[in-house]
Amino acid sequence: MIMQIRIVFILVVMFALVGTSSGHPDSVRISGHAPGYAGHDIVFHYHKDNITFTEEVFVTISVDSTESFSATAAAKDNPLYVFSNSGVHYLYMYVESGKHYQVVLPEKTPRTRWESLNPYFEGTPTHIAVLNHDDDELNNLISEFDGYYETLFGEPFLALTAQRDQQILDSVSLENERLFSGTGNDWFDDYRRYRMAFFRMMARVEASRGISDNYFRDAPVLYDNIAYMELFNQVYNNYFLFLARTARGKSIHDDINKFASYSRLMNTLQNDDVLGGDRLLEMVMLKGLHDSFYGSDFSRSALLRILDSLAVSTNYPEHAHIARNIREKTTRLMTGFRPPEINMKNREGVFVNLSDYHGEYVYLNFCTAASYSCLSEYDLLQRLDERFGEHFRIVTIFIAEEFEAMTGFLEKNDYNWDFLFYGDQPSVLKDYDIRMFPTCYFIGRDGKLLMSPAPLPSEDFERFLVRTLRSDGLIR
CATH class of the missing domain: 2.60.40 (Immunoglobulin-like)
Structure with a gap:
């Protein structure tokens, strides 16, 4: 899928320029x-x-x-x-x-x-x-190239997909070199190269296997080059499922589901000679493990075991880092695991972390004043707070653009539990996979998820809360 990039050129009145150094090399x-x-x-x-x-x-x-x-x-x-x-x-x-x-x-x-x-x-x-900065600064180079690149998905793209005319492709390649070569910036040259490879694949001039062979096999892994990684993620998307349908990869289900074996999976991937050396092969394994968590073909516990083996066995620090990130991402909303950390201002403007509640039960909910469903739950939350507030904490992530919207709402409503301002950490909605408001989670005293997601107050959450507090001896 092509992300259409709209380059917005910001017109400004130029004022006196300052030096380009930050004052510190790091x-x-x-x-x-x-x-x-x-x-x-x-x-x-x-x-x-x-x-x-x-x-x-x-x-x-x-x-x-x-x-x-x-x-x-x-x-x-x-x-x-x-x-x-x-x-x-x-x-x-x-x-x-x-x-x-x-x-x-x-x-x-x-x-x-x-x-x-x-x-x-x-x-x-x-x-x-x-x-x-001058025209050769990286942002200026990429901005100019992206503007040009977007035009390729007009007439040249349509002509290529219709005619498969090599002359059109040669013309595009020559124009690209004429306009953007000779900058002396290797990162930008790699960016151009992999953007153009993406164009070739989208225009169906070159299939995924040819792209893998020509642009990834025996080439350096460019972990932080956006264009390289966008193409990588496209070419190797759900790679395990693709490989399992071939003779060389037919054992992949047993490698994972039956043996949960990093070494067996590595041997199976080595049967696909287009992957080249161990660094690329292991990157493809990481991508495959990540994608497989979101399907139903492989055991999640087996995937975690292989991921943990890779993290301790790999010779590449970058791969250990990615493996840890995959584990954190895929387990963050599983019961028995710690949910993503939160760092937001409360109504007094003091930053609060989720870990600050360690040792207490937490009923975490995401709400907005613009949602009737959320507003209808607040009275029930208030009743829970009044009855059980000394034994557990209610924490509402308040969705609003402005901090003042939250404080203004609380001035008009007598709600005494904790409200935190979402605008300090907008990524929290993705971290917690929020698809509707309200959404709730219940977190244990050890900081791990007990219910993910948890019932709303109107869905009889109180019954589960009472059972939990009784089992812990907090109420009779």
């Missing part, structure tokens, strides 16, 4: 102007890896009363793709250690009520314009 500095954001925070994230796409906070930017900001963050991978879901915009850019980026953000535009109610709303992709 940090990144971002400063500039954010119209409409005065007094608010903008949180930028990055992906811990490009198989799980687990999000981690990169930097929180506080915008002052003049709509200006400056923030410094520790450098991660180099370059690093960072992004922020901000109102109707999905802001993104690439940052490199030791550099200072002076930017102007598009004016803040809040989401509509209905957009706010949709946990999977995606804003307009907006590549942030960098003011204080």
Whole structure:
């Protein structure tokens, strides 16, 4: 599936440029102007890896009363793709250690009520314009190339899919080289190469197996190159199911479901000579393990055992890191495992972590004041709090664009349990797989999930709560 990238060029009045150095070789500095954001925070994230796409906070930017900001963050991978879901915009850019980026953000535009109610709303992709760098800066190169790349999916794409004309492909390739070669930026050259390979595959000029042979076999694994990993994820999507249908991979179900064996699975994958060396082979295994958690063909417990074996056996630190991320992602909402961490402001503006409730039962719920279903549950939550509040904690993740919307709601309503502001960690909706409001989870005193998801108050959650508290000797 092609993600259509809309490049939004932000027109600004240029002001005096500053130096491009962050002042420290191991940090990144971002400063500039954010119209409409005065007094608010903008949180930028990055992906811990490009198989799980687990999000981690990169930097929180506080915008002052003049709509200006400056923030410094520790450098991660180099370059690093960072992004922020901000109102109707999905802001993104690439940052490199030791550099200072002076930017102007598009004016803040809040989401509509209905957009706010949709946990999977995606804003307009907006590549942030960098003011204080020349044309050969990575963001400028990618922005210009992506604009060109999008045009290929018009007339050239239609002509290729209809005619399979090699001359059209040669013409596109020559134009690409004429416009974008000679930058001296190896990361950008790899980005171009794998974007064009993706185009070839989408136009059905080259099949997945040919792409695997020509672009991945015997080539370096580019873990942090967005274009490489997008193509990788497309080519090796649900690879185990594909391989199991072939003579060389017919043992894959036994390797996993019967033996739960990392070594047997590795031997089976080695039968597919298109995978080349151990590094790529193991990356494909990681991708296959990840995808298999979301199907019904393989035992989840067996997949976890193989994943754990890979994490301790691999010779590649990157793979151990990805294996841990896959385990964390796939078990985060399973009963008996710890749910994703939360770090959000309460009504007093104090940041609270989910781990702060360790030792207490927690009834975690996700709600918004714009949902009648949520509002109808609040009176029942209040009754639970009044009856059992000394034995368990109710924690509501309040879905709103502005912190003031939560505090204003609480000023009008006498609800005494804990409310936390979702805007400090928007990724929490994906972390908890929130598909409707309200959604609830019940967490034990050891910090692990007891019910995932849990019944709503209107679905007789009280009966389960009473049974749990009695079994723990907290009530009679």
